[in-house]
Amino acid sequence: MDAAVVLLSGGLDSSTTLAIAQTEGFRAHALTFAYRQRHEREVQAAREVARALGVDDHRVLNLDLRELGGSALTDESVEVPMARELDEISDGIPETYVPARNTIFLSYALAWAEVIDAGTIFIGATALDFSGYPDCRPEFFQAFEEAARLGTRRGVDGRPVQIRHPLMALTKGAIVQRAVELGVPLARTWSCYLGEAEACGLCDACQLRLKGFQEAGVLDPLPYRRYPDWYPQPPGPPP
Amino acid sequence: MDAAVVLLSGGLDSSTTLAIAQTEGFRAHALTFAYRQRHEREVQAAREVARALGVDDHRVLNLDLRELGGSALTDESVEVPMARELDEISDGIPETYVPARNTIFLSYALAWAEVIDAGTIFIGATALDFSGYPDCRPEFFQAFEEAARLGTRRGVDGRPVQIRHPLMALTKGAIVQRAVELGVPLARTWSCYLGEAEACGLCDACQLRLKGFQEAGVLDPLPYRRYPDWYPQPPGPPP
Numbered sequence: 001m002d003a004a005v006v007l008l009s010g011g012l013d014s015s016t017t018l019a020i021a022q023t024e025g026f027r028a029h030a031l032t033f034a035y036r037q038r039h040e041r042e043v044q045a046a047r048e049v050a051r052a053l054g055v056d057d058h059r060v061l062n063l064d065l066r067e068l069g070g071s072a073l074t075d076e077s078v079e080v081p082m083a084r085e086l087d088e089i090s091d092g093i094p095e096t097y098v099p100a101r102n103t104i105f106l107s108y109a110l111a112w113a114e115v116i117d118a119g120t121i122f123i124g125a126t127a128l129d130f131s132g133y134p135d136c137r138p139e140f141f142q143a144f145e146e147a148a149r150l151g152t153r154r155g156v157d158g159r160p161v162q163i164r165h166p167l168m169a170l171t172k173g174a175i176v177q178r179a180v181e182l183g184v185p186l187a188r189t190w191s192c193y194l195g196e197a198e199a200c201g202l203c204d205a206c207q208l209r210l211k212g213f214q215e216a217g218v219l220d221p222l223p224y225r226r227y228p229d230w231y232p233q234p235p236g237p238p239p
Numbered sequence: 240m241d242a243a244v245v246l247l248s249g250g251l252d253s254s255t256t257l258a259i260a261q262t263e264g265f266r267a268h269a270l271t272f273a274y275r276q277r278h279e280r281e282v283q284a285a286r287e288v289a290r291a292l293g294v295d296d297h298r299v300l301n302l303d304l305r306e307l308g309g310s311a312l313t314d315e316s317v318e319v320p321m322a323r324e325l326d327e328i329s330d331g332i333p334e335t336y337v338p339a340r341n342t343i344f345l346s347y348a349l350a351w352a353e354v355i356d357a358g359t360i361f362i363g364a365t366a367l368d369f370s371g372y373p374d375c376r377p378e379f380f381q382a383f384e385e386a387a388r389l390g391t392r393r394g395v396d397g398r399p400v401q402i403r404h405p406l407m408a409l410t411k412g413a414i415v416q417r418a419v420e421l422g423v424p425l426a427r428t429w430s431c432y433l434g435e436a437e438a439c440g441l442c443d444a445c446q447l448r449l450k451g452f453q454e455a456g457v458l459d460p461l462p463y464r465r466y467p468d469w470y471p472q473p474p475g476p477p478p
Contacts, residue, residue: 096414099354115338
């Protein structure tokens with residue numbers, strides 16, 4: 001079995017991606033970043049998801065992206081956009097964009113891949129229900145893969161690391177369906193940008209997540225403080 | 240004046256690169272990484288060089304590359320190669336290669352460039368007197384630049400960040416000459432991989448540095464514990 005590095009934030013998408021990598025037979029080495037993000041609660045979610053899915057290894061790296069600033073997720077002085085309409089969420093690059101975050105995350109994943117001799121990196125980026133982040137697009141990953149080929153020992157040896165983003169073409173609804181099929185512990189995942197005791201239900205991350213559950217016809221087991229108007233199901237007990 | 244992010248390790252090459260960026264009129268924002276490297280002394284060198292050259296800003300980011308391991312520079316169990324012949328130094332990827340290090344460093348530089356709206360990143364990589372690191376080659380930087388174009392707000396806005404490596408075509412001797420011309424405080428720079436009180440004189444970094452001073456006909460002002468056999472000048476007082 002080949003080893004793979006899986007970027008695991010603890011959210012719906014990356015947790016599902018981890019389950020996909022395992023289903024494909026990879027020995028999953030999950031990598032999580034505690035970057036003093038506003039929603040550091042997701043790091044705990046990542047630990048629980050990794051344990052529940054039985055990964056081969058899980059590392060949590062401490063990064064200080066606040067030192068550089070520039071995002072609502074790492075800079076207290078920038079506000080998280082709330083209660084936007086769904087069609088606004090895909091419109092332009094939002095304040096929650098963390099400059100070069102995926103480039104930084106992939107760089108560490110690449111370093112770990114070199115060390116453990118993994119030929120694949122999995123990342124849970126999606127193009128549909130697009131977050132508006134430029135570093136979630138397939139053309140970015142392709143260019144990064146090429147840089148990785150040229151800049152690593154594996155690449156020089158003719159065994160370049162591949163970057164896989166199996167959710168890219170899936171809707172949020174299809175991701176939720178896939179997560180349910182694969183037994184992803186949805187109650188342990190975390191998406192809300194605010195990172196409080198209950199999910200807020202109104203930030204972009206909450207709304208995209210709830211849209212997925214709505215499309216899939218599945219109740220989101222997470223506690224929400226409130227729900228967007230369009231979310232049809234009243235909060236009920238977890239399924 | 241445009242802002243530029245300059246990767247500054249505190250060694251001869253990056254210090255000279257910083258001086259070149261300033262000479263070209265950039266407002267230099269120096270970026271240094273304390274990655275628990277064996278030769279953490281270079282971080283102090285970077286601070287002193289940045290101060291001496293009067294940068295606009297200098298940040299030192301703490302990274303834990305030891306967590307991932309895999310290099311003589313970050314893993315105590317891997318030995319730094321010593322007293323190799325100069326022609327051996329360019330032969331293959333050495334144990335001092337830190338997996339994906341420049342990819343990681345450039346990613347942070349890219350993040351900072353986004354935040355401060357800098358259009359240029361300077362890195363002191365060289366192709367002649369090649370260190371054997373795959374992530375020091377121009378084709379790697381070109382590929383990274385393309386990934387940066389696709390993965391950042393600046394790139395989306397049609398103002399991609401450029402990566403400059405002005406030393407790429409220079410010999411070590413030419414770099415020393417350039418450093419002297421530009422008033423780089425050579426006595427404050429640090430190159431030795433061991434990071435002890437005196438430079439060892441025998442690791443790859445020391446040998447490449449001394450080769451540069453020899454070619455330039457300049458005495459290296461740093462204290463060395465010993466000199467390689469081919470270094471013609473007996474140790475004397477700094478010039």
